[in-house]
Amino acid sequence: MKEIGSRARTLPAPPRAVWQSLTEPRRPGARPWLNLLPDEMEPTVLNADEPAVVMWSSLWPSRPGDQVRFDLAAVDGGCTSLRFTLLAYGQPPDESKIGHLRRRLNQLLFADLRYSFGQ
Numbered sequence: 001m002k003e004i005g006s007r008a009r010t011l012p013a014p015p016r017a018v019w020q021s022l023t024e025p026r027r028p029g030a031r032p033w034l035n036l037l038p039d040e041m042e043p044t045v046l047n048a049d050e051p052a053v054v055m056w057s058s059l060w061p062s063r064p065g066d067q068v069r070f071d072l073a074a075v076d077g078g079c080t081s082l083r084f085t086l087l088a089y090g091q092p093p094d095e096s097k098i099g100h101l102r103r104r105l106n107q108l109l110f111a112d113l114r115y116s117f118g119q
Helices: 015-023 095-116
Strands: 002-011 045-049 053-057 067-075 079-088
Touching (some): 002 095, 015 045, 015 053, 015 067, 015 079, 079 095
Antiparallel strands (some): 002 079
């Protein structure tokens, strides 16, 4: 596996809440945030170590071996530092595709998930 993208931002919720949102994005009563595009698929949780790490399978059928790792840490004010690391299996995609994959993760996590917490 080769790292092809990583970014960290702070989310306005405690690590346990962020961890639960990543491990159960469609749980009853949760605000919807995992809005997938037609060329994306529901990820599978491959590994989860509450409340610090979550590993997803690929969101993209065209890149089935890729994975997304999430590292969570508590920060001041009851917030969470969330880092995603996009890992490519085999040959990495071209720069254009890498840009698209990173942009989608940024949107899903640092816009859609963030707003699901009310901010």
